[in-house]
Amino acid sequence: MKPLLSPPPIAPAERIQRLAKAKAMMRQQGLGAVFVEAGPSLDYYTGIQWWRSERLTGVVIPADGDPIVVTPFFEQPSIKEMLVVPAEIRTWQEDQEPLKLVADFLKERGVASSPIAFEETNRFFLMDRLKRQLPDTPIVSANSVVRAQRMIKSPAELALMQAAADVTIAAFRYTWPRVREGMGPGEIDAIIGEATRTLGGSYDGGLVLIGEGTAYPHGTRTPMRVVKGSNVLFDCGCSVHGYQSDISRTFIFGADPTADQRKVWTQMRRGQDIAMAAAKVGAPAGNVDDAVRGAYESWGYGPGYKLPGTSHRTGHGIGMEGHEPVNLVHGETTPLAPGMCFSNEPGIYIPGKWGIRLEDCFHITPSGPKWFTVPPPSIDQPFS
Structure with a gap:
């Protein structure tokens, strides 16, 4: 047996198009941002193939502007080599709260009072800890963006x-x-x-x-x-x-x-x-x-x-x-x-x-x- 010929991986240009479409959908729906933790949807938008653990690695995609990737400080080199779209990597140390980085970014973009959409498989503790940072921020489902695109x-x-x-x-x-x-x-x-x-x-x-x-x-x-x-x-x-x-x-x-x-x-x-x-x-x-x-x-x-x-x-x-x-x-x-x-x-x-x-x-x-x-x-x- 020999390996079968296969097409190339998804190109960065296609992932950039996905982000642009997601942003347009967010604006149409009045969403401030979409938050996606490690998993297939993170790969879908950024090219980052990462596993889930108690340490947050995820992407925050605002309705306007480039996203940020939040990850532990010691993982930054690995994340950087996988990232194929324009995005800032923001890191957190082991004694810091990563959801504060998310909250600070939402405030910077002026969307902390807008609905923030969570990808449907995001774990509960992420929403719970973001609510501690932004108690008045509505958190809603991102299915109308992420699921709609991926289907x-x-x-x-x-x-x-x-x-x-x-x-x-x-x-x-x-x-x-x-x-x-x-x-x-x-x-x-x-x-x-x-x-x-x-x-x-x-x-x-x-x-x-x-x-x-x-x-x-x-x-x-x-x-x-x-x-x-x-x-x-x-x-x-x-x-x-x-x-x-x-x-x-x-x-x-x-x-x-x-x-x-x-x-x-x-x-x-x-x-x-x-x-x-x-x-x-x-x-x-x-x-x-x-x-x-x-x-x-x-x-x-x-x-x-x-x-x-x-x-x-x-x-x-x-x-x-x-x-x-x-x-x-x-x-x-x-x-x-x-x-x-x-x-x-x-x-x-x-x-x-x-x-x-x-x-x-x-x-x-x-x-x-x-x-x-x-x-x-x-x-x-x-x-x-």
Whole structure:
């Protein structure tokens, strides 16, 4: 195996455009600033890939002017080499309150009395300690800016997601013929992981289910080993320059599928097509889940999320995170729009026996949904 060719990382110019758009949205909504701590959204705007700890590293993006990055003094050299947009780095020492730096900056920009928007995954202690500095400052959700931007992927983002999908499906194709009777999930996942890294993806572990374990979406602690005729399910993804894939395949090991295995596999595969047909531009995201569930109920599953059937949503958003808003789930009213990306995985599970899950991701185009990976044609060709 050789690494697959992949597009370059997101360019600084695109991140600068993201900041400009965020500022315009803030001004339209009367927000003074957006505050984002370490995580994918910090990377999205600044290029800084950092982890969360008790020490704050984050960005404050004002509605006007350049942002600041707040980080511990001893982390400044590392942060500086990752930062790819115009921003001042303000540091704090171990005996200082970093939220005072945030508050002082908001006062400097004259927005301390305006609503300050928090990215939805920011931890509570940050809001609590900022409120101590600015007790009268309204703190609101930043979803109308950050989530709204991140849900709509650019061509460069879609290209990186396609590259990640290409790596994962190639790793699956490599692994499938190397599965042997008696193997456990960890042994199989190790092959997938090694192949993924060799092909150029970042990998931090996937999900491999065997036998009755496939009847439960996230498996069982009961040890399972591959035997002839057992269902084997791969559910894995990888990252390429910060953008994710998420793919599942189910196959029957070492034997012809039984009539029931073939029937349920074919029904589940049909569920993916039903979901795609419902994923129309402008339609509520929940319609996709409703369409699949209606078909499944007509085939005797459910009703609703009951088993046998599919006990989870039809799909989830995906991008810089393997799971991100919004979901293809009953009641979700967000309209589908070009640039949105989702998984399509309406698995069918029969408790006490086994389950079938196929998962392929897609993105919405102006003319409708488009696969990142095309689902397999039959249970006999699970990795074609």
